[in-house]
Amino acid sequence: MKIKGLREVAVDQLTELDAHAELSALAKEIAEHDKRYYQHDDPTIDDAAYDALRARNTAIEEKFPHLKRKDSPTDKVGTPVQSGFSKITHAVPMLSLGNAFAEEDVQDFLDRIRRFLGLDAGEELAIVAEPKIDGLSISLRYENGKFVQAATRGDGRVGEDVTRNILTLKELPKELPAGVPDVVEIRGEVYMAKDEFLALNQRQTDAGAKVFANPRNAAAGSLRQLDSNITANRPLRVFAYAWGELSAPLADTQMGVIDTFKSWGLPVNPYTKVCRSLEEIMALYNQINTDRAQLNYDIDGVVYKVDRLDLQQRLGFVSRSPRWAIAHKFAAEQAQTIVENIDIQVGRTGKLTPVARLTPITVGGVVVSNATLHNEDEIKRKDVRIGDTVVIQRAGDVIPQVVEVVKDQRPADSIPYDFPHTCPDCGSHAVREEGEVDIRCTGGLICPAQAVERLKHFVSRNAFDMDGLGAKNIEKFWQEGLVKTPADIFRLSQHTDTIATWEGWKEKSIANLKKSIEDRRTIALDRFIYALGIRQIGQANARTLAKNYLTFEAWYDAMIAAKDIEGTAYEDLINIDGIGTSMAQDLIDFFDEPHNREVMADLRAQLDIEAFDVPDTTDSPVAGKIVVFTGTLVTMSRAEAKAKAESLGAKVSGSVSKKTDYVVAGESAGSKLKKAEELGVAVLTEEGWHELVGR
Numbered sequence: 001m002k003i004k005g006l007r008e009v010a011v012d013q014l015t016e017l018d019a020h021a022e023l024s025a026l027a028k029e030i031a032e033h034d035k036r037y038y039q040h041d042d043p044t045i046d047d048a049a050y051d052a053l054r055a056r057n058t059a060i061e062e063k064f065p066h067l068k069r070k071d072s073p074t075d076k077v078g079t080p081v082q083s084g085f086s087k088i089t090h091a092v093p094m095l096s097l098g099n100a101f102a103e104e105d106v107q108d109f110l111d112r113i114r115r116f117l118g119l120d121a122g123e124e125l126a127i128v129a130e131p132k133i134d135g136l137s138i139s140l141r142y143e144n145g146k147f148v149q150a151a152t153r154g155d156g157r158v159g160e161d162v163t164r165n166i167l168t169l170k171e172l173p174k175e176l177p178a179g180v181p182d183v184v185e186i187r188g189e190v191y192m193a194k195d196e197f198l199a200l201n202q203r204q205t206d207a208g209a210k211v212f213a214n215p216r217n218a219a220a221g222s223l224r225q226l227d228s229n230i231t232a233n234r235p236l237r238v239f240a241y242a243w244g245e246l247s248a249p250l251a252d253t254q255m256g257v258i259d260t261f262k263s264w265g266l267p268v269n270p271y272t273k274v275c276r277s278l279e280e281i282m283a284l285y286n287q288i289n290t291d292r293a294q295l296n297y298d299i300d301g302v303v304y305k306v307d308r309l310d311l312q313q314r315l316g317f318v319s320r321s322p323r324w325a326i327a328h329k330f331a332a333e334q335a336q337t338i339v340e341n342i343d344i345q346v347g348r349t350g351k352l353t354p355v356a357r358l359t360p361i362t363v364g365g366v367v368v369s370n371a372t373l374h375n376e377d378e379i380k381r382k383d384v385r386i387g388d389t390v391v392i393q394r395a396g397d398v399i400p401q402v403v404e405v406v407k408d409q410r411p412a413d414s415i416p417y418d419f420p421h422t423c424p425d426c427g428s429h430a431v432r433e434e435g436e437v438d439i440r441c442t443g444g445l446i447c448p449a450q451a452v453e454r455l456k457h458f459v460s461r462n463a464f465d466m467d468g469l470g471a472k473n474i475e476k477f478w479q480e481g482l483v484k485t486p487a488d489i490f491r492l493s494q495h496t497d498t499i500a501t502w503e504g505w506k507e508k509s510i511a512n513l514k515k516s517i518e519d520r521r522t523i524a525l526d527r528f529i530y531a532l533g534i535r536q537i538g539q540a541n542a543r544t545l546a547k548n549y550l551t552f553e554a555w556y557d558a559m560i561a562a563k564d565i566e567g568t569a570y571e572d573l574i575n576i577d578g579i580g581t582s583m584a585q586d587l588i589d590f591f592d593e594p595h596n597r598e599v600m601a602d603l604r605a606q607l608d609i610e611a612f613d614v615p616d617t618t619d620s621p622v623a624g625k626i627v628v629f630t631g632t633l634v635t636m637s638r639a640e641a642k643a644k645a646e647s648l649g650a651k652v653s654g655s656v657s658k659k660t661d662y663v664v665a666g667e668s669a670g671s672k673l674k675k676a677e678e679l680g681v682a683v684l685t686e687e688g689w690h691e692l693v694g695r
Contacts, residue, residue, distance in 0.1 A: 011059045018377070019064045021437035023072075025374045026057040027538065029401075030073040035461065045400065051099040051301075051329045058098070070583060071538015074320060085160035085224070088151040091185065091245035094137060095156055096320050097303065097327040103282055106304065109326045110278060113306060116315060116323060116637050126307035128254040129284050130272040132327050133239055134298035135191030136220040140166065141245075142184040145176045152224070155462075156320070165223055166190075168232035173265045185244035186266065192219040193296045196235035215298050237297075240266040253307045274307055285328055292330075301329035316643040323639075334393045335368070336406060337361040339386055342373065342417055344424050348453035348533055350440035352430055354379060354419070356402060358392065368392060371402045375437050376419040387411045425449035452478050454533050458486045462539055463531030464520045468513035476502070486531070487602035490517055522608040525552055532600070535586045541578070546612040548576050556600070559591040575653060617649030621692055625661035626651045628676070631669030635686050648693055656681060664689045 009018065033050055045053075054073055061068045068074075100106050110125060119125060137153040150166035151159035166172065169190075176184065192200070197215040204211045212218035222234035240261045243250070251257045255274050262268045271288055275281045285302045292299060306312050306324040315323040341357040354373040361368055371392050373379050382405055384390065389409040390402045421430050423441035425448055432439045441447050455474050459466040469477075469489065477483040482495050492499070493514050499505050523531075530542035537545070549555035561569035562584065573584045590596050617623035627650045629641050636644070641664070642652045656663060656675045663676040663683045676683050684692065 011056070011063055014060065014063070016064060016067070017435075017437055019060050020067050021375055021377065023057065023060055023064075023067055023069055024438070025372065025378075026053060026060075027069050027071050027073060029372060030054060030057065031071070031462075034073075051327065052101060055099050055101055066580065068578065069538060070536055070541025070544065070578065072540055085162065085226075087154075087158050088149065088161050089158050090139060090151065090154075090156070093156050094139060094153040094159065094187065094244070095317065095322060097325050098321045099301075100304075100326050100328045103278070106281060106326070106328055107278055109304065113311075113315065113324065116639050117311060118637060124276060126253075127275045127281060128258070128272065128305045128307050129275050129281055130241060130269050130303050130305075131288055131295075131299040132301040132303045132329075133189040133191050133269070134216045134300045135189040136216070136223055138162075138166065138188055138190050138223075138238065139244055140172070140186045140188070140240075142176055142180070142186070144182055145178065145180050147172070147174045160224065162223055164228040165225060165231040168228060169236050169238055171267055172238055176264050180264070181246055181248035181250070183245055183247035184250075185246065186240050186261065187242040187244055188238050188240040188266075190219055190223050190236055190238050191215065191297050192222070192234070192236060194298070195296060200234065238267060239269050241268065241272070241303075249309075252309055254305050254309065254312070255307055257309075275304075289330065299330075301327050303327050314640065316640075316647065318639075318643070334391055334403060335361050336389055336391055337368075339384060339388045339390055339402075341386055342379075342384070344420055346423060346425050346441055346447065346449035346453070348450055348457050349535055350423075350430075350442070350447065350450050351438045352420070352423070352441065354417075356384065356390070358390075361392070368400050371400045373402060376432075376439060377437055379417055379419065383407075383416065385410070385414050385417055387414055423447060423449070448478070451484070455483060455486065455489075457533045458531045459489065460531075463527055464489075464523060465527075466520050467516040468509065469516070485599055485602065487599065487606055490521065490603075490606040492517060521606065522610060524610050525550075525555070525612050528552065528603075528607070528609050529555070532590070532596075534590045536583045537587070541583065544576060544578055549612075551611045552604070552609040556591075559587055563588050563592060571657075572659075575655070575657070575659075577652070577654075620648040620650075622662070623649030624651070625649075626653050626659055628653050628656050628660055628663045628672060629666070630656075630663060630672035631666030633664075633666040633686060635690070641689075644693065662689075662692075 057073050139151045141149040150163045151161055153159055192215040197218050201211045222231050225231045250260045258268050258272055273284055288302055304326050312324040338359040339356045340359055343355050345353045345355055356371040356373050358369050384405055389406040391404045392400050393403050423430050429442050430439045452475055456471050459469040483489055496510050526543040526546035529545055530539050549558055558569050562573045574581055627645050645652050656672045658679050660681045663681050665673045665683055
């Protein structure tokens with residue numbers, strides 16, 4: 001399926017080189033969009049275009065699974081919380097949803113569920129469909145029937161405590177009826193009605209204050225006010241549609257829970273309906289899409305969920321989303337404008353990224369003036385030139401994408417763009433290594449752009465998340481010689497007398513800087529690994545490494561030892577699901593550089609790096625065990641078996657080695673079973689596996 005507004009080359013026609021380049025660009029663009037959407041409430045793309053971008057990423061990963069990045073967007077939900085609010089760890093993670101863009105995608109979703117569960121085509125599969133509200137996700141906790149706490153989604157695991165602000169919502173019941181479970185965590189969407197949004201913007205205009213771009217931004221900005229009195233004066237509403245922690249079940253079906261919410265006085269969406277066929281699903285989708293313009297709230301699609309909760313439990317989750325739900329999105333928008341110039345930006349790894357500077361154009365209510373051009377090959381493929389009229393789509397967050405050039409409007413004196421082969425920041429040669437699509441500056445440590453970008457990455461939200469150390473301040477500290485290495489950040493308190501002489505630095509801002517530095521002297525292992533900026537090691541990779549090695553010392557020693565590619569440390573590293581030889585080499589190269597080891601030693605002396613928090617699987621008979629499934633499984637699908645094993649703390653591997661603990665052999669098991677027998681690895685039948693772990 002071709003998705004409007006993305007690359008014209010179909011996924012099945014991409015070369016491996018093109019796929020690698022596009023996945024890199026997609027990961028960066030989606031991460032930037034997440035930051036603006038979840039943290040700043042100021043997206044430059046509508047949800048439909050954003051999800052189309054994610055769909056493109058997923059499709060490429062499915063065709064080229066070995067190219068999946070460790071910072072892949074498919075492994076992420078939201079972004080870390082900002083300062084100013086207390087943090088709340090969700091008892092049950094608040095995940096996001098996979099996406100569908102056409103009827104065939106919905107059919108694929110239903111087919112996948114049937115395959116996973118082993119359902120025959122004739123067996124009924126009831127689906128609950130509901131409008132996808134364009135607002136801010138919220139979790140509402142009730143204990144003994146009384147409202148006690150509210151939290152935003154945050155990064156899916158940790159959200160912001162917005163309890164005081166939620167208390168200002170008039171339609172939210174502060175107490176549930178008698179007889180409810182002791183703990184009830186209700187999840188929903190906070191939104192602002194369209195008419196109330198227009199009235200709010202008029203009041204903002206009359207007061208000379210900032211107006212909001214759309215109701216979603218207004219709702220998110222209003223809910224996340226540090227002063228709850230401001231929130232109280234904003235007309236916020238909420239729809240309830242899901243749940244987190246429950247001390248007792250509410251019903252056997254999704255719709256049953258929604259009906260329970262309604263009986264408790266919680267607002268639920270009137271379009272929510274049980275559908276029993278693809279035809280019913282599409283009829284409701286088309287009805288909601290037709291009614292969309294008349295609704296007094298913004299929606300960006302329709303969500304489908306398996307109705308039976310026992311089936312939801314069996315289906316479980318994959319990466320950032322449940323297998324039993326999907327969002328069917330509406331189409332994105334495009335516009336035409338002119339490329340006034342093409343600038344080159346240098347990233348922390350030395351990558352030269354071309355950016356089109358556009359004549360500002362409004363797309364879906366947001367003014368766009370920049371668009372990514374990805375790399376030299378992308379410019380050549382689309383033949384983008386200065387002066388060209390181009391079609392753009394807000395499908396890449398902060399910097400949207402150029403879809404195509406309008407060739408019949410090209411100026412007569414147009415010339416092809418000549419990509420520079422020297423760094424615009426340090427003048428060093430910029431080269432393209434064999435097998436790479438990116439051109440990189442060779443300046444390394446002498447390149448100011450790379451040095452500063454690495455420091456910016458180190459203090460970024462997903463890494464050390466340090467207040468008072470935004471991009472401009474990092475640049476200033478670097479230029480003044482106060483911060484040259486990451487560890488220098490933790491010595492800034494020694495320079496406050498100097499900083500106090502700079503414009504904009506008052507007593508309070510310096511106090512906040514000191515507090516932020518001290519607060520971040522304790523850091524989770526996965527965030528520390530990510531903060532180092534090792535090539536290919538994004539958030540998901542960092543978490544995978546932390547999960548496998550548990551402590552900084554164990555990880556450090558293993559990476560040093562992995563230099564011996566004949567040794568067990570290297571074998572252990574490449575056998576980690578998703579790491580592989582390419583990423584392993586980047587890790588080895590990083591640790592082989594003396595300067596990097598010095599940086600880590602310096603940081604280690606400044607920090608308390610916490611061991612990875614492993615879920616409690618003490619009662620699991622397979623916790624920490626390495627399991628391989630082989631052959632045709634009869635009582636469960638391969639995906640279901642893997643999901644079950646991982647939920648019990650096991651590590652599922654695709655190959656058998658002397659470190660394998662169990663091989664579960666189904667029908668027609670071949671070479672893996674033979675190897676297990678040769679190595680003396682314990683072999684279980686499916687029934688034996690069920691007896692071991694319990695059905």
